[in-house]
Amino acid sequence: MGDSFWLKYPLPSGFWLSTTSILLSSLTFILAIIAAKRDKQSMLKFWMGSTVVLGGLFIYFQFKGYNQLINGGIHPINNHIIVTDGRYGDYYELKYKGDFIEVDGNEFKISGKEMSEKDFAAFQNYMKQFSSTKKREALTVSNNDKNFEIYFNNQPLIVKNKHLYLNDSTQLEYVDEMRLTFLAMNVEDKRGDFFVRGEFGKDFHVYYKGKELEYKNRRLHYKGKELPNYLQIKATETADSATSFLYLISIIHLLHILFALIYLLKVTIYSFSGRFNSNNNLSLRLGAIFWHFLGVLWIYLLLFLVFIH
Incomplete structure (x- = not known):
């Protein structure tokens, strides 16, 4: 966090649901490969179809998560922590x-x-x-x-x-x-002193130098003492970098998922045409490796956002 102000809040439920979807999709992909190796074409089709559906659900829940963030006053651009323009009581x-x-x-x-x-x-x-x-x-x-x-x-x-x-x-x-x-x-927009909606210290937290701040009488306090005026001003001018970072890395990952899902659709079509069997499943396994990689990458990003963001 360094010598700066950071906003922290719980990740939206949409992100956790998308995580569940991509984990299940990796499982169904594994089951599809097992079915191909055993020449069980009906099960191969079922598991590959399930994988595509779960991949689509991952994308759906990601967008639901973004919508939850925006509804909570957490925007990808022009985002600040503290309201300055039109702050009630200033004028x-x-x-x-x-x-x-x-x-x-x-x-x-x-x-x-x-x-x-x-x-x-x-x-x-x-x-x-x-x-x-x-x-x-x-x-x-x-x-x-x-x-x-x-x-x-x-x-x-x-x-x-x-x-x-x-x-x-x-x-x-x-x-x-x-x-x-x-x-x-x-x-x-139901905005008081903060852009993010909710109760300070409960629904969201503001940190300075890695330490959680308090908010009393519409002033920020650090280690039990009111921040000096220059830091109060700095807080109002500080952009919500943590949220910008969250949107950036999650959207980049989502783009990879979108491209991977297109390839996954192609593989699924092949599986429905009977192309994969016990003797021919290399491209199926290679597709699974890439899909698993994206799943592991998302888990890593999620943990990073939870414990670092």
């Missing part, structure tokens, strides 16, 4: 029914209690109107829900002619509206 805060909404990690709270699903849905619905803005065009307030009140730099904003004003005569500047847009996007 904007909101009141809901007279009480300020607060952020603690990824939880949105009111009076120290997490917002109910109904209240948070209302919050998302209200902020949705600010989630997109046209260049150099002022934001339009189409949903003037009186339950919500927007504060900018500790001052309540005024809604006038469907636009946001600092006071009766000063309209909110474009750059500040963009900050509100980023905040709205974060709220819509």
